[in-house]
Amino acid sequence: MSMKQNHPFHMVEMSPWPLVGAISTMLMLLGTVNMFQHSNKLIMMMGTIMVMLTMMQWWRDVIREGTYQGLHTKIVMKGLRWGMILFIISEVFFFISFFWAFFHSSLSPIVQVGSIWPPMGINPFNPMQIPLLNTMILLSSGVSITWAHHSLLNNNMKEMNISLSITILMGMYFTILQAYEYIEAPFTISDSIYGSTFFMATGFHGLHVIIGSTFLMVCLIRQLNLHFSKYHHVGFEAAAWYWHFVDVVWLFLYITIYWWGN
DSSP: OOOOOSSSOOOOOOOSHHHHHHHHHHHHHHHHHHHHHHOOOHHHHHHHHHHHHHHHHHHHHHHIIIIISOOOOHHHHHHHHHHHHHHHHHHHHHHHHHHHHHHHHHSSOOGGGTTSSSOTTOOOOOTTSHHHHHHHHHHHHHHHHHHHHHHHHTTOHHHHHHHHHHHHHHHHHHHHHHHHHHHTOSSOTTSHHHHHHHHHHHHHHHHHHHHHHHHHHHHHHHHHTTOOOSSOOHHHHHHHHHHHHHHHHHHHHIIIIIIITO
């Protein structure tokens, strides 16, 4: 069969990774439930390792197709950008559900929580301490990732490497501070609706920061291997958009849950 094609689209070859990824994710989630119920981490760890291996091999295939095989034409890159935009929109609605739960509970607190907000017995965090520091860190990381993007567009690879590394370090610093905040928290996820909404919203945001930091680390490795140019850097562009999304969500979390909800 001839390999020649008369269209600019990428006809994706058969891949095992969607099926393997779905099975791995199901195994990880079932293992997590089993860990909560029976304190058995084996299935959860197996599923997590399988998900990570699937991610690495799936990303490897996409990088190979776009960087070495030249299959990511302008039209294909446009489709990838729209895919990332739609994914971020779905993530926005994911977090809207947490904000909805928080406002539903805080604007009209029921008698079971003492008819006050925060509920009786809850000692919330001081928004002027670690939460404010984390806000400054993420806002600064938004500046550094923009610096990295502009450096790439201007073919200044040295500044691109520096600014991207700074962004990753800030993401890691944010995660460390949030972990410390959780360890020192005077309440838990089981402490009324306040604890549930607080840890679900901030916890999932923390997970997104870890995912975003991993995304940027992959971009830094690719950048050091000269995979990006000023005309062809969809992978980095998607990571930068995702990071800005994480920044904006944190601003809403800080203003509503840490400051207003306090």
